[in-house]
Amino acid sequence: MNNSRTNWQRLKELTILLVGLGVIGIVVLVSGVFPIKASSGHWPITAWILDFASDRSVDFHSAGIESPPLDEPGMIRLGAASYDANCRWCHGRPGLPVPRVPAEMTPAPPYFPTATFDQEPRELFYIVKHGIKFAGMPAWPSRQRDDEVWPLVAFLKSFPEMDVATYLGHVQVSMETDSATKQLVADACASCHGAHGHGRAGDRVPVIAGQNREYLEMTLKAFKTGHRHSGIMEPIAARLDAAEIRKLAEYFSIQPAHPSESGADEPSSHPAEAKSRELNESEQTLYELGKSLANHGDGPQKIASCVECHGPTPIDRSVEYPRLEGQPAAYLRQQLHLFADQARGGTENADLMHGIASKLSDEQIDALALYYSH
Structure with missing residues (x-):
């Protein structure tokens, strides 16, 4: 009997405590007494908790993301150009001081020219793609284009060793x-x-x-x-x-x-020499497949020939369609895969490519990319 009364008393006390805390929370919320001003910054314990929670969340949610090679020619330069156009306004650039306005944010964006990037590439990819809540860090403008995020990751990993001249060499012409x-x-x-x-x-x-x-x-x-x-x-x-x-x-x-x-x-x-280099035997076979698809299409799969819209032919085609001759193979492959996944978008004519690209095998996409790049 005494145990039952003791347990009931404890439950009653706990209920009163929780109700009291709830009332206090509502009073603080409604009254507006709690300051939200950025000028005061976070308490050290608050900053630690937020940083720890952010790091653990990024590590958990980025698990399983596989990084492509980050030493691909042009990768860092493309990432640098993207950073200079969109990121340096908050995170700074070599040779210039910390940007004044974002420096007054809470939390303030890190100044990247002096930062160290201990995160794995997969973690940086996750942060760049999805942003960070409550930190002013926006998500990547286009969720469909993971391929565009990796150059920025490659750039960020190389940033700590980058001097002013190297940075400017990437972003200025x-x-x-x-x-x-x-x-x-x-x-x-x-x-x-x-x-x-x-x-x-x-x-x-x-x-x-x-x-x-x-x-x-x-x-x-x-x-x-x-x-x-x-x-x-x-x-x-x-x-x-x-x-x-x-x-x-x-x-x-x-x-x-x-x-x-x-x-x-x-x-x-x-460079032209890369486009005109002699193909090996397997590449030549792939090139011939691409040539056949581009010029004659594939009747059984109901794939029209590419030259009808994109050339090259002696007859001028519609100016609303892009010319494909001489485009980089990697670029063409990516565009065809995006079309196949209906993730590219484009002009009002873009929908015409969805039904075509979705019928192409990976080999056919590689063949067309190789043919038009040469």
């Missing part, structure tokens, strides 16, 4: 800016595409020199509205107005398709 259009090219495009559109950040970047003006304009508008998915291109295009988009499309459309004809000081990241 020497070019004459004797007109408003060329200044716009230097500011918005050249770090990835080069001064003349032949590319300088590896085979993940398309060649836009000599591309159809109408297609370039439609594509930039699709990036601007988010109809074509890209965490790299969407923020850049969003900052362009209609007149600037027209100027950029016109500029790159009249650039010679071959780098040697443009007078460019900086070589393309897609």
Whole structure:
């Protein structure tokens, strides 16, 4: 009997305590007495708890993510260009002090030029892709494009050893800016595409020199509205107005398709010798398959020939379709896989590619990419 009374008394006391704490919590919440000002920062124990919880969450949720090789040519440069366009406003860049406005945030974004990145690549990938709640760290603008996140991861892993000159060499291009259009090219495009559109950040970047003006304009508008998915291109295009988009499309459309004809000081990241090199036996077989698919399609699978829309043929095709000849194989492969997964988006004509790409095998995609890249 006494034990029953004791247990009942303890339960009663616990209930009163919980109700009291709840009432106190409601009073604090409704009254607004608890300060939310960023100027006071976090208490040390609060900062420790949040950091510990964040680290454990990232480690748990990133388990199983496999990193591709991060030493791919152009990978770091592409990541540097993406960082310079979108990240340095909060996290800083070599040669400049800590940005003043984000430095007053709570928590303040880390200043990356002096940071050490102890996280595994998979963990950095998870943070960049998904962001961090309550920290002002945004998610990657396009969830469909995991392939765009890895270059930024590669850049961040190399950042601690990067001096000012190396950083600027990645993100700045020497070019004459004797007109408003060329200044716009230097500011918005050249770090990835080069001064003349032949590319300088590896085979993940398309060649836009000599591309159809109408297609370039439609594509930039699709990036601007988010109809074509890209965490790299969407923020850049969003900052362009209609007149600037027209100027950029016109500029790159009249650039010679071959780098040697443009007078460019900086070589393309897609050198002609790599495209024209002699193929080995297995590559030659794959090339012939791609040539057949591109020119004749596949009747049994109801796949139309690529040249009907994308060339190359003696007859000019619709200016609303991109020219594929000379594009990097890696870029073409990625685009076809995105089309097959309906994860690319694009202009109003993009839906036409979903039914075609979804019928292609991995071998056929590799074959078409190899054929058009050569």
